[in-house]
Amino acid sequence: MTETFTLTIAALHERVDAIFLKAGLNALQASALARVIVAGERDACKSHGIYRIEGALRTVKAGKVKPDAIPSLDLNEGSAIVKVNAGGGFANPAFEVGVPALAARARQFGLAALVINDCTHFSALWPEVEAVTEEGLAALVMCPSYATVAPTGGTKPLLGTNPFAFGWPRKGSTPYVFDFATSVAARGEVELHRRAGKQLPEGWAIDVDGELTTDPEAALAGAMLPFGGHKGSAIGTMIELLAGIMIGDLTSPEVLDYLGTTTLAPMHGELIIALSPEAFSAGRRGDPFARAEALFGSIIGQGARLPSMRRFLAREKSEAQGIALTTAEMEQLDRLLEKGLDAVA
Amino acid sequence: MTETFTLTIAALHERVDAIFLKAGLNALQASALARVIVAGERDACKSHGIYRIEGALRTVKAGKVKPDAIPSLDLNEGSAIVKVNAGGGFANPAFEVGVPALAARARQFGLAALVINDCTHFSALWPEVEAVTEEGLAALVMCPSYATVAPTGGTKPLLGTNPFAFGWPRKGSTPYVFDFATSVAARGEVELHRRAGKQLPEGWAIDVDGELTTDPEAALAGAMLPFGGHKGSAIGTMIELLAGIMIGDLTSPEVLDYLGTTTLAPMHGELIIALSPEAFSAGRRGDPFARAEALFGSIIGQGARLPSMRRFLAREKSEAQGIALTTAEMEQLDRLLEKGLDAVA
Structure with a gap:
């Protein structure tokens, strides 16, 4: 032991x-x-x-992130978009600087967005989702990554593993949270198979010629596949558009060009959308938090799990x-x- | 012929x-x-x-939709949420009443939401996505359906086929648009297999005992499955939360209770989120529309298709x-x- x-x-x-x-x-x-x-x-x-x-x-x-960066908050008065420039530092302190303003705007306008620019991001998204749900708000969070995933029907890495995360606040309980890669598997899982000398499950990846492969070396040289076929590929593309291009930050292929490797943490931006259940449900019947509990009860009650x-x-x-x-x-x-x-x- | x-x-x-x-x-x-x-x-x-x-x-x-309903617009001044009560009529006229205000708010605040309540919805979401992209805005659209899909790990219909749609405006071109069911297949496709006496592909559905089935009759009596396993199941659940519960409207199981059948068009609500690429990208390098074209070019250039x-x-x-x-x-x-x-x- x-x-x-x-x-x-x-x-x-x-x-x-x-x-x-x-x-x-x-x-x-x-x-x-x-x-x-x-x-x-x-x-x-x-x-x-x-x-x-x-x-x-x-x-x-490697000089690809500024260790002494001070994030700068742009309150963008009158707008539902709050922006934080991470100043070339990590995303996490920038997020912490922005989240109180995000929550205040979401309460004021019903929904609001926090944009983080010029940040290096290496963490899961669920800590950020949970920080928003702690404010009593629902959260949608997404960001690009490096180009390692081929769009469905394609053969070359273009999209990132682009995580998509969501949270719903639960009173007196841990929130409903999901946070997943929009590729079939995270790149780290392919790497773990390689180190362990194990074959990949079918459908994770293609080789450099665009053929399905279960060889982790061939997969790392080729491209990973999006989850759920063309639907996951579309969601991965949406994340490039919204959390890369729309916010004026790098897309997954641009991140890879900038870094030249997938062994360093990627630099890009991040998009966090917060929604106020109180504002959206105002004037309607039923308490949204109580109704959500009934839905969760029906999921658990049939033997399924909450993420x-x-x-x-x-x-x-x-x-x-x-x-x-x-x-x-x-x-x-x-x-x-x-x-x-x-x-x- | x-x-x-x-x-x-x-x-x-x-x-x-x-x-x-x-x-x-x-x-x-x-x-x-x-x-x-x-x-x-x-x-x-x-x-x-x-x-x-x-x-x-x-x-x-069947008396489940009001043929003479007049949608009423609640401008909800100062908020980024515009609401239209369809008055028990169809969703489509309510959407048309709300979309100019949605576009104006998205331009004003950077992002905005249109909530449609008390509507009967039977159409695809892409016409609504396209109406928002015509305003030069990106769009996220979702709504519940009737309970016909089991959550991953469960055995009983609970979620709807809950469509998820997105659009990005392209200057001088048709927009980038996807619109898909968060089940593996649309319920209509199962019905078409039944009528044609054909077996379903593996993985579409389970029977009443929760076992995988390729028999369309057994599938219609059992439950359909979410696309992409637990990830699609999570997105389907998110749609129940945001476009059902959060907006104070029916969830998919409640719709089925209300109608008692899946042969009539479902009554529920709908959530449309519009985002302004100009507002989000303000002060950043690069034109988001030109950059998006480069991304689309890279997708098409490797032989993949845009949705x-x-x-x-x-x-x-x-x-x-x-x-x-x-x-x-x-x-x-x-x-x-x-x-x-x-x-x-």
Whole structure:
């Protein structure tokens, strides 16, 4: 059995924050990054947990993200669009700067948008969805990625794995949240198959000639496929249009041109739309929150699951018992803290 | 070879309009319905063309839609939400009443929503998407349906086939438009397989016991499946939340309770979100419309297609050469015009 160390959520946050500070991030960048990374560990989303620290540091070291950026908020008075320029820093602190204004505008106008520009984004979208649902608002969040997915009927990488996320606030409960790649699988899953020497399931990817392949090497050289055939391809394209082009930021092919690699965190923009159930339902019969509970009850009642439930169960456990890390993980954190940017290639 | 009659778009509109007037619809309802039905025929979308007239008339005859409804517009000053109460009539005239205000608000605030309540909806969403893109705005449109789709992991119909549609305006060209059911297939396609005595493809549906089935009878008695597994199921659920519950209107199970059948057009609400590319991209580099053309060029350039292209080609042909109907179709139109509501069960 592997020896494990158990840390409180606060203690892990302190360690991760210290690593980023040591690597030269300012306090705003470091603490926002530590929050999403610790949230990943807390919710047993290992793929978005401390595993991500090195990628963030590599991106800093490559000069592709500004470690000392200060996001600037453009309140854009009279508009339902709030903009935050991340100043070449990470998306997470920019989001934190923008969300109070987003919530205020959504309450004022019924719906509002938060645009984040010039940011490097490496985290899941669900922490941002949850920050909006905590304000009692529904949230739609999307962003491009790097060009790794072929549009349906095509043969070459063009779209990103473009995540699409949504949340609905639940009173006295964790929210209804989904957050998924619009490709069949996340690129990291293909990479994990490659490392493990395992074949991919059918339908994940095509090779450089556009033929279906189950070989992870051939898939990484070729292109991944959108989920749900032409429908997922259309949604992925919509995300390029709305969360890339419309907000005046990079599309997935432009991100890849800029970075020249998929091993660094991508720089692009992000679109968050918040909707007020109170404003939309005003004057109509029925409480939208109570009605939503009835819908969720009907889903669970027939044996189906709500998305994110596994994650919320893990969170409950972490909050009660702390977060368990292996000896190797603890040593890795120590090494990153000691060596800072020298710890990464 | 079947004998065909060719009518101009205007001539077909006049005939369909006359049928609805004869059946007791007021001029507002009749002309809006004729527009979407003729648009379906014009674009070679037979499933949303004159085939739909009877269903609309059956719904009138059953007393489930008000043929003389006058939509009422609630401008909701200071808000980015415009509401139209369809007054128990069809969605289409309500949409037409609301769209100028929606466009004005989207230009004013950057984004805006049009809520249609208490409407009967039987048409595709793309005519509405296109009406918004004609204003130079991007559009997201969604509505529930009747409960015919089981959530992933479940066994019973709960979600509707809940269409999800999007449009992006293209200068000097037909827009980028997608409009699809969030089930694997539209319910009408299952019905067509049943009538033709053909088995369904794998993965479309489950039987009453929740087992996968390719038998259309068993599928109609059981439940259809969401597209793309749990991801499509999540999007279908989002549509129940946003375009049913949030707007204070019926969810798909409530629609089915109200109608007691899937043979009449469903009554519920609809949500249209309009976004201004000019407002979102203000102050950023690059023209969003030109950049979108580059993206579309990259899609087409690798042999993939843009959604709706088949439809736009059919439209071009209809505009140049008129719409061809069979003798049987012409006779059906004559019969509907002569008999009005007596022509339907």
